[in-house]
Amino acid sequence: MKYQFSKRFDQFTPSMIRDVLIKAAGDDMINFSPGFPDKKTFDVETIKKLSNEILDEDAYEILQYAMKPAYPGLVKSVKQFFNSLEPLVKEEDDIMITSGSGEGLEMAAKVFCDEGDTIVVEDPSFVGALNGFKSNNAKLIGVPLEKDGLNLELLEKAFQTKPTPKLLYIIPTFQNPTCITTSLEKRKAIYDLCVKYGVLILEDNPYGTLRFKGEMVPSIKSFDTENIVVYLASLSKIISPGIRIGTVVANKEIVDKFATMKGASAGAATNWSQYIITKFLNTVDMEEHIKKVSHIYKEKSTLMIETMKETFHPSIDFHAPDGGMFVWFTLPEAINADQFLDEALKKHIAIVPGSCFSTDYSNRGFRLSFTSEPPEQIVKGITMLGEITHQLYQS
Known part of the structure; x- marks a missing residue:
């Protein structure tokens, strides 16, 4: 047929x-x-050891369906880990656990965009995100990158299109594919433009902890006072990509919508992965x-x-x-x-x-x-x- x-x-x-x-x-x-x-x-040895420990403690719970969208112990551990690096997770925020950060990117288009809505992206940008946005029938506007981040003049021009874009997708630290890091000055200017035009920021930070030169640059989420930043991060690059644990950090109202969307598709992340990462964060010297x-x-x-x-x-x-x-x-x-x-x-x-x-x-x-x-x-x-x-x- x-x-x-x-x-x-x-x-x-x-x-x-x-x-x-x-x-x-x-x-x-x-x-x-x-x-x-x-x-x-x-x-590997630590992960083997921790896996045996959690199975010995309660194998039936680990092997069962997860009862909640996220394991509370992991949410607590992730919050402590992120906030040990910078003041990221605020009182009004919540954390969603995803099956890798790619799931969070794809869900973001579903949560915020209707058919034909526009997302502004860095050009070039992460191909997985671009395909995820396209799969939800979003239109993309690419804004060129300079040595210190987005071209601000062209970014504002993109925001002035009608209807106003729903999201700005940005990887400000060690960008994929260029590895450019957006300067703090430009991060603040980008944030101010998003506030001015009412555009939400989808800040993707899978590589931020992999710094081997220079000083850390604060995430946009860390100075967000208007609750317009949805922050995505992954533990894949520093622990294990095969365990498939990603996170969405945002205002509780936003995270509730992500949780609803996840429940309609994949359900919760696996218990085994969540418990392993929780133990890893709590027992390993992460620094x-x-x-x-x-x-x-x-x-x-x-x-x-x-x-x-x-x-x-x-x-x-x-x-x-x-x-x-x-x-x-x-x-x-x-x-x-x-x-x-x-x-x-x-x-x-x-x-x-x-x-x-x-x-x-x-x-x-x-x-x-x-x-x-x-x-x-x-x-x-x-x-x-x-x-x-x-x-x-x-x-």
């Missing part, structure tokens, strides 16, 4: 990241495409754990950047990140971006083109992840990419 799928699929194209992996596949593939944590950051994870990424990012400095053509624009999991570089007009990607794939190097992250598919940048490959593969892969930049620039 001929299947009739919903019209929302008309705006999707097959995943370019998946296509890149297929074309680069081989036993010798060097994979710079995924935002996967380094397996060395997983505290030391985060230092360990950040040190691993500092060494790998430094290695990637230094190798790029040595091997890439000098016309290539890139900068060393202060944290996070990615390096972003932009090709000059003299190098054809499609040809560069083809040459990389021929050498079995998987990289993600900037067009994946752009609202109009026009970006000439590329994202590299330094987290999942070992040091020797980083040097080998970056050196080969450097050779391609010289070959194509000369031609």
Whole structure:
């Protein structure tokens, strides 16, 4: 029979990241495409121990359906952890536990947007969020990023469109894919514009704890006095992505709507995951754990950047990140971006083109992840990419 799928699929194209992996596949593939944590950051023995403890304490409760949208013990522990970093969760706030932060992003479009409503996004931005917004039939307006965050003039112009956009989606710290950190000055200016135009802020912070250089910049949520910020974070990057625990922090009225939406779809997050993360936060020295994870990424990012400095053509624009999991570089007009990607794939190097992250598919940048490959593969892969930049620039 001929299947009739919903019209929302008309705006999707097959995943370019998946296509890149297929074309680069081989036993010798060097994979710079995924935002996967380094397996060395997983505290496997502690998680084994904690898992056995919670099963010994009450296996039947752990293996049963969760009775509440969130385990109260985890909500308390997450609040203490976040507030130990900065004054984030306020008295009027509540916390929703999600199955990874991606669920919270997708639910945000359902909670706030009707068919055809507009969401303003950084351009480029996280492809998972863009697809989640599109799947709920939201319209997207991309605002270019500068070295210190969004272009404020173009952001205000976007807010002046009619009808007024419902949301601004922003990753202000170690942005995915560019790893740009929005300055405190710009964060305050962005907040003021959102207050002026009545636009809610969807602040995504999956990488904020992975700082290995410079000083921490306060989250927008930390100075929100109008209750317009919905803050999403994930514990995937510092504990384990496989456990699938994300969080939504916002005014209680907003979190109630997220809880209702989650109940209509996936129900609560798994008991096992919630209890494991609760014990982890309560028993592990999180400051030391985060230092360990950040040190691993500092060494790998430094290695990637230094190798790029040595091997890439000098016309290539890139900068060393202060944290996070990615390096972003932009090709000059003299190098054809499609040809560069083809040459990389021929050498079995998987990289993600900037067009994946752009609202109009026009970006000439590329994202590299330094987290999942070992040091020797980083040097080998970056050196080969450097050779391609010289070959194509000369031609």
